[in-house]
Amino acid sequence: MSRGIRIDTPYLIRVDLTQGELSTDGGPPSPLTEEVRLPGQRSRGTLRFASGWLVVDRSRSTQGDLFLRYHAGTVEISDSLSLLCPQPTADDVAALTLLSSCLGLRPGPDRTHLRDIRRLPCLSVARIAADGSSVVRQDLSILTADGRKRGSSRTVGVDELLRRLLADIPSPTLVAASGGLASRALRTLLGADALVGSAQLTGPVSIRIPEPTGVVPQPIPVYFDQLRTTRVWPPLGNRHLGTAAILSVSSLTGANAVVAGHHLRLLLGTGPEECQGVAGPLTRLTSERLGTRTEWRLPWRRREHNHDHGSSPAERGQLPPWLSDDGRREIHTLNLANRAAWADWFRDVPPRTARVLWALTDPALAWLWDLSHEMAVPLHLPGGTPEALSALLHLPVRARGQVVGGRFLDAPILRRLAPDALYYADGAHRHRIAAATWVTQAAQTIREVAHDGSFARLGLIKPAEVTRILDNPFLRVEYAPALRQMTEADQWLTNLGGRR
Amino acid sequence: MTASTPKHPNASQPLTGRVTWALSPSVRLTPLPFGGQVLVELPTLTCHELLDEAARLLTLPVGTPVSLGAPEREFLTIAASAGWIVDVSYATDPVVALADRR
Structure with a gap:
């Protein structure tokens, strides 16, 4: 900004849903009678007020997120989470969502790690009623x-x-x-x-x-x-x-x-479902769908070793062993709901487009x-x-x-x-090696956080299991990314302060 | 494989004796960068993940005095039946070793 370059400044817009009025930072409210274009190249979208619903249309933007907060008939819309919630406390954080995203499970399309704030990903349309009930749907018409x-x-x-x-x-x-x-x-x-x-x-x-x-x-x-x-x-x-x-x-x-x-x-890549068509001889040789993994082993070895090594435990749908029974049950339920929401999001979307959209709607972006x-x-x-x-x-x-x-x-x-x-395989591979190094060096910190951190106080994790995993080099490397993210998120949550 | 260690009536008692086994030439042990070792059976290219203690037990020099508890003995039995270690007890028996050299 200081160098005279156009950079999209973050904005915060308030919409009074009962009156149908819109106000920006400190400005006077103006009635929302016609379509309003949201500022910014990346967070392009429109606001419309139609028959009691506020329609936030982001079907023409392919990048960035909008964040919404509903409170007593007013919706605050911003493209920057730090502008919408500058001083969060631990009470604002949905600890379960935070923990599950540390384990590599993505929160639902409209969820954030903050309890009151909803996310509006790219290529989507949201309709919000005056009582706060809302519907968010994807809209891929532009593609x-x-x-x-x-x-x-x-x-x-x-x-x-x-x-x-x-x-x-x-x-x-x-x-x-x-x-x-x-x-x-x-x-x-x-x-x-x-x-x-x-x-x-x-x-x-x-x-x-x-x-x-x-x-x-x-x-x-x-x-x-x-x-x-x-x-x-x-x-x-x-x-x-x-x-x-x-x-x-x-x-x-x-x-x-x-x-x-x-x-x-x-x-610029090709998905397994497209290889099926072009790889002809391969499919005839193996008679398996490409992209599936089977480990062929001697019959007496097969039972003890039948998971595939290529994917992380979270991708295989397994939760790490250090969750307590309550934590496991709650995260499992939350993950079922989130997966259903994403399945609904990508329903009738071709696999290649869905894979690209999955990367574009990454909450970390x-x-x-x-x-x-x-x-x-x-x-x-x-x-x-x-x-x-x-x-x-x-x-x-x-x-x-x-x-x-x-x-x-x-x-x-x-x-x-x-x-x-x-x-390189991809960024996830580099990230995994970095996490393994970090976990090997910071074992003591991880132990302390697991015994006396926010998640432990909420009763979501079993410290003894974390210690067991840290003592075994194979398990330590396997769960390194999850351990690292959990420890750092736990420290962040503890430093936020608040009632917890 | 623990040939020189006499059978003890109480299996939970640690047995003391000398190492009479060595790593089989048909396996390779490879240490991993973040700890742990991988044992590869060369004829079948089967991989096994070994903790550092287990790998150390397999690679102790022949003749080292050891004290073996029940888990160690169980592991050595498995290792012997899988062919990861071979019996070299003749190497510690001076008479056999001498006869072998002749």
Whole structure:
């Protein structure tokens, strides 16, 4: 903002549902008679008041979240959680939702970790009545309608499309490089002027400055426990930590924008259900659906060892063993409800679109947007703009990554742009290694928090089980991400203060 | 496999004796970066996860004095029947060792 760059400032709008009046920060209320466009590029949406319902229409925005709070006939709408709830106490936090998101279970589409605040994800429409009852539904009309009309895969090449998207970003741009393929491709596209920041999840952030400026590259130490984050966001050590660290040091480098390659590889990939059609011989060889895993073992070994190693316990639908009976029951119930809500959200959505939408509606991305507001540096995710989405979703399979001869080959464009990228499974893999390192070093802290933390006082976890897991190296590594997130969220919750 | 340790009437009592076993040449032990070891059976490429204590028990040098409780003995029995360790008791018996060398 200080450098004269347009950055969407966060806003807070109050709508009186009984009177049908709208007021912004400190302004006088004005009647809401016609459609109002919400400010901001990313949180684009409209407000409409129709027959007693307030309709918040976000069906034309593909990024960012809106947060709503209903209180006594008034709805407060903001695109920044820290503006809506600047000083939360432990009583405002839905501890069960917080704990379940630490275990890798995503809260329902309209839930946040704060009890009174509802989330309105991208590509959705909400209708709120004066008594506070509300309905939130997804609306994907923009993707299907626009994508089919444009047919951009034939008219515009993928690299041309990406170039066009990156052209609007003010320079110098800082690329949040993870070491993965998408960010390496973005570096190539942005050319030599771009700054490159890479965050080792266990160490300092290093920012590489291009040669002509003559500045010696120097690592900037940012440790994740000191990461400047707003009070309202729990420090969930998830896969967006690297981008968050780079955002928080971006002001030191004079960068005017941060670009991250989230979703790009996913958008340019192929799902198992599409491989079925192209992989012909493979399906005939194995007679199994691709994407399923079976471990073939000798019959007498099969019983003792039949889980698949590729996915985390949460993905397999298992809860970690350290939950108490009450905690397990409550989290199981909550998760059933959330999964039903998401299943409803993605009903009749093609699998590929659903996978991309699942990544775009990640609640942790909202934390990145809030952080970018706070640091006054705009964040760009080129894979997430409406133009990119509708074009990339309709790319033919041959232009995307696919399974060739049993191996996954990345999309031709990514391989052309980033021939020297190191292969990583994905951000979740790096995050897992970082978590294992952290848990091995901080075992004592974890033990203390498990015995005397907020979750333990609520009776949700069994400390003895945590100790047992910490003592076994295999279990410790298996549950490392969940242990780390739980410990850090617990400390955050304890520091909030309040009645609990 | 605990050949040199005489059978004791009370199984819960720890038995003292010397190590008479060695890791079989058909298995490999690999330490993992965050603790624990993986034992691979080379003929079948079957992997087993071993805690550090278990792996240490398997790789003790032959002839080391050991005290074995019931869980250790049970584990060694399993390891012997799975073929992870082989009996090298002749190496600790001077007469057999001498005869072998001739």
